[in-house]
Amino acid sequence: MATAAAHQTHGTEERRAATAAYEQAFDTAVAADERIEPRDWMPDAYRATLVRQMAQHAHSEIIGMQPEANWITRAPSLRRKAILMAKVQDEAGHGLYLYSAAETLGTSREELLDKLHSGRQKYSSIFNYPTLTWADVGAIGWLVDGAAITNQVPLCRCSYGPYARAMVRICKEESFHQRQGYELLLALSNGTPEQHEMAQDAVNRWWWPSLMMFGPPDDESAHSAQSMTWKIKRHSNDELRQRFVDICVPQAESLGLTLPDPDLKWNEERGHYDFGPIDWTEFKEVLKGNGPCNEQRITQRRRAHEEGAWVREAAAAHAAKHSDRTGARQA
Amino acid sequence: MTAAQTTVPTTAALALGDDALVLSHRLGEWAGHAPVLEEEVALANIALDLLGQARVLLSMAGDEDELAYLREERAFRNLQLVEQPNGDFAHTIARQLYFSTYQHLLYAELAAGDGPFAPLAAKAVKEVAYHRDHAEQWTLRLGDGTDESHERMRRAADALWRFTGEMFRPVDGLDVDPAGMEAAWLESVEDVLRRATLPLPEGPRAGGWTAGAGRQGLHTESFGRMLAEMQHLHRSHPGATW
């Protein structure tokens, strides 16, 4: 494996030959399930795909704080409040791990945040739905985190080392997120009739958007094939979606709640649950910015960043004044 | 068992528990709004420490959820300082500096004794030492950062100054030396402000309305709204379990 630095050879011919050699070394490493590390040579498109994916993932974590933070101040018991605060905090932490991983490819967090704030980079569309009742906190934990985990576990073996390592840490920490959501819904389902209804209503609203989290069907997925070859991705969208449905059906039964899909039934032949058609028009609309909360989420994010500017400036100014003492380096 | 041992110092447990509960709630309001991601994590850590303390303290006085969710505003015994709205980041830091300096002195003293709060205080004093350090580090940076941050920090330190006298009113069942604590508090806060190039606020540290009022159940206007938000879901479903 070689670095981009050594790339600066002389003639075009030589450069082309060198690139071919690097490319082959890269392909061999990926095929052999070796990890690619930050300073290794990598195809430009691989780098771009990773930066895009890691950034989008990081953005999803920090935008994803909002719908749940919406209920911190109203959590109905102190135990639930502590759990929710810890969970939202974890999401900030996970955003940080992922921005760090993206930064190993030479893109600064400032740059990535700027792209998020200006709408040039996306985050998971699921967070453009509102949390209307307390039960939504449970539905997010069970379904949204459940779908995220199904997506993320294979990423622990992603070919890019820093991303894979961040995902190992994230998956380990997230195991409590899904369980707390399930437990929360269970308490509601077994609670008063009003609480039960609240839980069912939340599941009705979050089920389909959760299925959309796996992305468009395989035959329409733009980046899938290349990402599979590069081992950034290990399973297809439809494969993961099916896995998620199969896991959820018995869990819903134990909860005493119904998944809002009349076509949901066990298919003996396939060994999987069949499920009804997904409304991809809704998915595309939300993706385009027409979801119920797109504007609100990005506005809040931008505002927090802008209102915090004077604080970040102050700390930087202080560090510059006292750099001898604090050992800070201003690049 | 003697009478002294069976008496739960309810007034004191509520006072300290409400302080921790209310401040934790205020800090929780920062979630998703902090000036930088690293600070999201830091503020949540402090809020979680305080919530943990609140749960232990309220449980000494009764059922934690009943106390948190079903008392009226006038029954809360927290300091007015901790219920003050977050304001800008400088206000939050000034509130943290004033309160955590007090709480650190208080818990250090309680931990050294053998009263009913000693076990909790022994654990909490370490958490609070960290909160105090966090507030101090930020006060230094905001005070001695840019002109704007200096001005904001100065305004915040001034604005909250009048709520700081209340901390040193004696509380029933708290076996501490308020006068000694107050002297140590002033010395410590003065030192941080001086190093942050900030003037010591000049106004009174307590007025007719603020002096010991929170501990008697007299609060400021924004507190009622905070409680309404905190309690509404719990109160909407009487008797439900969550």
Next chain:
Amino acid sequence: MTNTDWPLWEVFVRSRRGLSHTHAGSLHAPDAEFALRNARDLYTRRGEGVSIWVVPSTAITASSPDEKDPFFEPAADKPYRHPTFYDIPEGVKHL
């Protein structure tokens, strides 16, 4: 770099006494004191550590993947550095 852009720090955590510090990840901080505190909040909030180092990312000099062969391959053909290289008669103990 704008003046609101804090430098990047690498974080190393000792998970328990007796083990060495291991790279945990990175973060942004305006100065070393805050880097340490942010690292504590971020990388040890589940009790993962007993000691933390923070190092400005710019202070790290790394070997280059290009130098991988001259750097690391020569060590591969010196089997006599490993105890398994040596034949010891069966039954000899404590060796």
